[in-house]
Amino acid sequence: MSALRSYGPAVGKGCTPGGSWATRFISFLVMGGLLLTDLLDWDATIFVYYTEWTFLLALVYFALGTVISAYGCWLSSKNPAASENAKNSVPMKRDVEDIGTAATSITYMEDESTSAVSLQSHSAEEAILERAGFWGYLMQIIYQTCAGAIVLTDIVFWCLIVPFLSNTHLGLNALMGCIHSFNAVFIVLDTLLNNLPFPWFRIAYFVQWSCIYAIFQWIIHACGFTWWPYSFLELDTPWAPLWYFLVAVIHIPCYGIYALIFKAKNTIFPRLFPRAFVRSF
Template sequence: MALVVYWYDFICFGIVGVAVFGSLYVLWRKEGAGKCNERTNYESLLVARPDRDCYAYAGVTPRGHVSSSQLWTSCWRGLHPLWLLALRLLSCTVLGGFLAWDILDYDASIFIYYTEWTFTLVVLYFAIGTIVSAHGCMLYYSTKPPSSDNGERDVEQSISTNAVTFTPKEIRASSIKLQSHYDQEAVLQRAGFWGYLMQTAYQTCAGAVILTDLVFWCIIVPFLTIAHFKLNMLMGCMHTLNAVFLLLDTSVNSLPFPWFRLSYFVLWSCCYVIFQWVIHACGFSWWPYPFLELSTPWAPLWYLCLSVVHIPCYGLYSLLVRAKYSIFSRLFPQAFVRPY
């Protein structure tokens, strides 16, 4: 048994345990068995809620709500869903190729690193996103919203029935109201399991990519000299392209980014740490990251710092999303659409 437990290691166990149960509690309150708040219809990822349990009010949606249309539509007016599909397919193909290259060079044991966990999750996100976008494109061509002609025809029939005269401006307003009602129904249509899985992977990737790349470029490369570590083009690309493609997707997608899903990011990292504990308890002796070692008295401080650093990493990406809505909506008010 390679893992020797010291008294201060129980502090590390406690830090990870608090992080796990705290994250599960937040998810239970926000996406689980908590009450439907803000007076809206909401289906949880963990527990499906029937429509009759809550009431939907126009124009109001819960913070964590993900509509099915947000999964495959763009925040840019006039941008065809096929472009988002092409971006996700390209991202999945390129990143999947680098992941395959990495596995061929170092075999499956490379998954001992957090980088490969995160990189695989990013590939998985783009794979699910490609499938969802393809399905969305099929819906786009198969179902069309009520056109202006149909709206004007309905209004004209109402005019002839009630013998009331309307101006062309009023007719246009009626058709716009019909279109608005259609858009509202599309927004309130909740995403299913795979949609919420895609949303969860997206927000977990966001924090994990920031954490991985910052630790790699700011700590490991300049300060740590490890016998197993040698910077090459593959490693440089893997710690750069993951952020590049994810930011490109963020710049065009309509996915929400609520703060409470930081819990998924924390759970993801906790799973990796527990995985490290398990393989070391089974006889593995080498730690891929020195700050995860349990044999040093400084381990509790390292673990505490690692748990806290998840907040600024996730917050940085959340700040980028907020900047996207704030800056683009001001620079391109006619082209950019705020999805929520």
């Protein structure tokens, strides 16, 4: 999987690299504004929450995606696709033989155009792999980690914390609702437009991300932090092993839910955009 797919749109004719750049840049601005507002309303202690960790990670993804998409736009401007005007130069006559000849000519020109675009895409791919390859692959890892983590945070927030576990440390207000909604909206929108893969083995990064957060909680509590942001993470209860086991297991359906979204895109979009859709793998 090349870094070229990091900026390439899934719907080639419906969304240009510039469209991908604009979407990611707007997502970055909106999410950055929400995070800054949350930080000003409270303080840096908001980062004891897994939600804020994931939100910040998504912000990094959109920042990196904006830069890589801009680089893709620059490459596209240097290597524009072959013009389709040549197709219009083929005379279309009513005579059956002439129509057949014209159709053959059009097919030949389309093949030539496709070959030219393929060569240009291959050159762009090599350039990105050479200059931005590491960042492209890093972007993929962050994207796949964010996808599962966002599903996890939003499910826990809306289905568990809001109805049952709200407390004085959780500011349940419109801002929190936006944070736990826009993160999913923007990452799903990006999934619909991007051409990044979503393999199952990358669930390992999602699990590692959650493990890092759990270790962080253990460390700050060992250093004297007095309250737990999520009561099911408390270690001094007899149910702690069960809670931790359930939290570990829930990573599988959370990642699976996003894998279904990814699969639905690859199933539905080819029918809606049969000539424009570029399938992700």
